[in-house]
Amino acid sequence: MTAVPQSVSRIRSRRRLAAALLAAMPLGGCRSGDDGGNLTAAPAISITLSPTALSVVQGTANNITITVARIGAFSGDVSIAVSGLPTGVLVSSTTIPSGSTFATMTFVVATSAATGNSSVKISAGGTGVATVSTTLALTVTAPSGRDRAGADSPPN
Secondary structure (H helix, E strand, O other): OOOOHHHHHHHHHHHHHHHHHHHHOOOOOOOOOOOOOOOOOOOOEEOOOOOOOEEEEOOOEEEEEEEEEEOOOOOOOOOEEOOOOOOOEEEOEEEEOOOOOOOEEEEEEEEOOOOOOEEEEEEEEEEEEEEEEEEEEEEOOOOEEEEOOEEEOOOO
16 A cells, blocks of 8 residues: 555645535525525615716706615615715605615706716615615706806807
């Protein structure tokens, strides 16, 4: 009988240890009780925006659609919050009720709002789930025929 090199013996020993550790680990997605071996996802939500970039002319309004996916056992209302709005831009708070998957959010821009680009944070949360966030690229533009300072442009 030939001797097994010590390095091969160590590799085999480490493989057996790794296999034993994996066999002993509980499955993180299982719930207590007899669920027939089915894994269930932890309650969570995810959101998407359409569009992800929005341009609004001073003195007007424009909309985005917020779509929510409820994951795992979560089926409750989802509250939407907005932060980082530039001065002169308003949006109402929104809740996507249980059973619904989307809501429309309207951005209203005052005639006095400064023109330019902003990153607006949109967050979603619900009871028993972590809050998630995404960013909307918001651009406020002057109406045609007006310059960036809001003064009438001279005719050509």
